[in-house]
Amino acid sequence: MNIAVIGYGTAGQAAAILLSRDGHRVEVFERAHELGPVGAGFLLQPTGLQVLWELGVLDQALAHGRVVRRLYGETPCGRAVMDMRYAQLGTDMFGLGMQRGALFTLLAQAWPDVEQVHRGTRIIGVDDDTRHLQDDEGRWHGPFDLIVAADGAGSSLRQHTRGVRQNVPYPWGALWCLVPQGDWNWPDELRQRYVAARKMIGLLPVGTRPGDDTPRLSFFWSLPVCDFDRWQKSGLQPWLDEIATLWPQAHRRLEDIADTACLARASYRDATMHRWHRDRLVLVGDAAHAMSPQLGQGVNMALMDAMALRDALRAQTQVDAALVQYQWQRQKHVSIYQFWSRWLTPLFQSERDVIATMRDIGFLPLGRLPGGRGHMLRVLSGTQHGFFGSLKLKPEFLKALSAFNAL
Template sequence: MHIAIAGYGSAGQAASLLLARDGHRVEVFERVAAPGPVGAGFLLQPTGMGVLLELELLDAALQLGAPVRRLFGDLPNGRRIMDMRYAELQPDLCGLGMQRGALFQLLHAARSTATQLHFDAPVQSVEPELGRLTTADGRQHGPFDLVIAADGSGSQLRDALGPQRLNRPYPWGALWCLLPAGDWPYADELRQRYRGARRMIGLLPVGRRGADPSPHLSFFWSLPTSDFDAWRERGMDTWRSELAELWPEAREVFDGLPADPADLARASYRDAVLKRWHHGRLCAIGDAAHAMSPQLGQGVNMALLDALALRDALRAEPKIEAALPRYAAERRAHVSSYQLWSRWLTPLFQSDHDAIARLRDLLFLPLSRLPGSRGQSLSVLSGIQQGLFGRRRINPGLLQHLERHQR
């Protein structure tokens, strides 16, 4: 098939690799002139790692990233709120903290030379029935057998799929940057510090990138998007004092924060739920299909799984009109539960609701340790939750790779 992909983020990159390897003729249209990663770091879950194994990139990713075996969150007084370990689900299982730049370079280097990359070519509109798209310079491209919208949470092509169940911005966002890990003692743990639901700080080990051998941490600070400018006006010294007061154990790490507020990336998020994931020859993957809060750390994970599911649907069904419903049914069953959990959990950690935060502080850890609840929490964490009670199978090859890597 002749396939167009709008967007060259994780979803678009993975889809272009998987589809080109199956012999499809792929053209990618990316809006920026010099594409690169957006954001500092992320936590790849075991299901997403399985896609990298399919792409024969997992060994390289494990060399670059940092295995994460525990998720831990507490209050300034030391009270634990969250404490989960992947090994409780399966021995040797872990997540993988990576720098976004490392994954981008890994996927970009593996691209097929037959894939055409059109940079500085934002797609403005698409004709789903005809498979034609128009870029910002007024040029028409196609017709294509399939057009894939992989243009992120702010997708320009989502409207062409028809009315949506939900499409709204989250009022809370985050500041992000990479910091040298130094002597930070929690090299295999995502650590978070909370004060109510209004303050959340995180440090995630994300390994290295390219020729830089030094390990890094991805730092994030939660705040309402409406407060971005006020935060900057308060000045870095005031902010550093607040950080040191909230998390004195991380003071040496915070010494690496940039002096200029402009050097911290600002991130905002959306909640998007589609009524249909495909229309005519158009389908959506990644955040264009199911943008959600980053609270569960599933963004890149879901993007990779979407790309693999679309590849498999096209293998199983030679005709687009049968392949796209198959793809949508497969991914809806997985994504829907995460959208629900994300919508429910986000106010517990990012909101103005102090009463909800007090209940979280009292009940979150005890409830998560109940026998049935513990398994559910670990399934959601690792990306294998399927519907309300089902679970996706973890690739046995992944477990073998992780076992060898830990040796």
Template sequence: MPEAGVAIVGAGVAGAAAAIRLAERGVPVDLYEAVPEPRPIGAGLLLQPTGQRVLAAMGLLDEALALGTRVDRLFGDTPSGRAVLDMSYRRFHPEAYGLGIQRGALMGMLWRRLRELGVRWHCGAAAQGFEQDADGVTLRLAHREPARHAALILANGSFSRLREGMRVAQHGRPFPWGAVWTVLPAPPGFPQIELRQRFRSASQMIGLMPVGKAHAEDAERGINLFWSLPLAELDGWQERTGLDRLKQQMATLFPEVSPLLTGLRDSTQLREARYADVWMSRWHDGRVLAIGDCAHGMSPQLGQGANMALIDAHELACEAAGDWPGVFERYSRRRRAHLRFYGQASKRLTPMFQSHAVVAPWLRDRFFGWGGRLPYIHQQSIATLAGVKTGWLWGRLKL
């Protein structure tokens, strides 16, 4: 067990999971969240086999399976019917699958578990900065007395300003594309779907994913709806585009979605999502560590955000012995190959799916579907989706 307690800033997937895994090892944890009354909301998530293993280690996988929906396949095509993506988890491993789950359901489980473990949760505590010395870290909080801890973990998202206080080469650049999303109840007779996407070049993309129920007592299953938009159109889309026109664009690209769209009646049902590309030369600086999107934010195309956050928490806890600077340095070494690969893959693939590019999506449409039918390429593609690759040619994550 490491020296005395740690502060974690941010109660999202990364922060909550890290609090749980460390508390399970007897580490005193204080969790700081800026929102006064955080509620478990958010888009649907696809938990990969690796993330599922972390939930199993926390004793939460059975509950997640009861709330979520098993996803065996990802299929994406063009309006003309040309297959672009067709990946089956079973071709990766006979027992592998993704788990579509509502973010609110996942956060509800994590928050309940950390309370059971006695994590001290400080809501409405906005962290404004920190100073570290040889003995610990002082966390400055808005309208509160500074808090002193042996170490600090930053888990407050891609757009974290606290990260800038780390003496590490870094950049955080907003992606030029975002999205609107919602979870809608599946209408009667709506077919059970896998993760389904349709693309028009790289300028239009719609995604549908079954995400199960927000609460055990819910009768209706939810379908997560995702619609890609450039930031120039995302800002003020309600006045600029309007809900009716947006629904028309969705139905034109993917007519099969029309029955689902009857449940989308008000623009307030759609939430906006913005992303950033976060790069750091390393994720630790003495007694301070960045994890989750704060450390390695990337586009949503690979569907790895929550998965990486869970893995970060698990791998950090595996190194939790000795002094905190040593713990954090070993963690960074442990995570380097895995995170570097997914950061590179995200940068290379995103222009093919969310951009105004012409050549990249043209090549995608003509070669992805064909290449995916080759056993080796399909195996590498589904291994990437499953969250286990640590290099372009070889290497697998071992949890």
């Protein structure tokens, strides 16, 4: 088939690789003039790592990323709020902290046609026949046998499915940057510190990237979107002083931050769909299911979407049947994460102090209960499927993880 992919983020990159390898002719349209990653770092779960294994880039990802074995959150006084360890899910299980630049480069290297991406081409619409695309200069592209919209949480193509249930911005966002890891005391843990739900500081080890051998941490600071400009106008020093009070070790990691411009802003959306496709148009990644970052599943979901779409097109002879299969398979998995992301967000990003107090008291004990612990760990690893099911990882992939752990 002749396939158009809109957007060259993780979902678009993975879709381009997988569909091209199956013999389809893939054209990618990217609005940026220069190809590159957007964002600091992320945590890949075993489900996402399995897709990288199938793409043939797992070894390179492991070489650049940083193995994460524990997720720990506490209050400034040292009271534990969250403590989850991958070993409780399986002895060979772990997450992988990565810089977005590292994954972007590995996926770009895996697709031989990357130089043919239509750069600086912003697609704004789809014709009623869902076979033609229009860019912001009025030019039409096509016809295509399939249009894969991977244009992110702010997707301009989502509406063309005529299946949008909800599409609203979250009031809270984050500031982020990459900092040298240095002598950080927790090189295999995601560490977070909370002040009620009003403030959250996080540091995630994300390893290196091609061309830069300095191990780094991804730093983030939770902030209401409406306060971004106020924070910038207040200047850097009062904010750094506050971090020094709340978390001295984190403050030392920021010694090279000289200006507010060194930190990027991130905002999020909550988008749910009745339908992920219409005729020859289909959504993947955040375009299909944008959610808050509380569960850290965005990159994992994008990779899994691309793989599921490839598998559905292999299994069905008709495009419409393949897209039905793709949505059925992925929506069953994604829905539980959208549910928990929506309900957990006020516990960590809001001004609801009473709810935050309840979190501090009850979250850790719930995670120690046999039923609660198993559910939390499956949600963490991306293997929860519905409220009661679980996704099975492939035995060959688990052997690859075991071999890596044995090194």
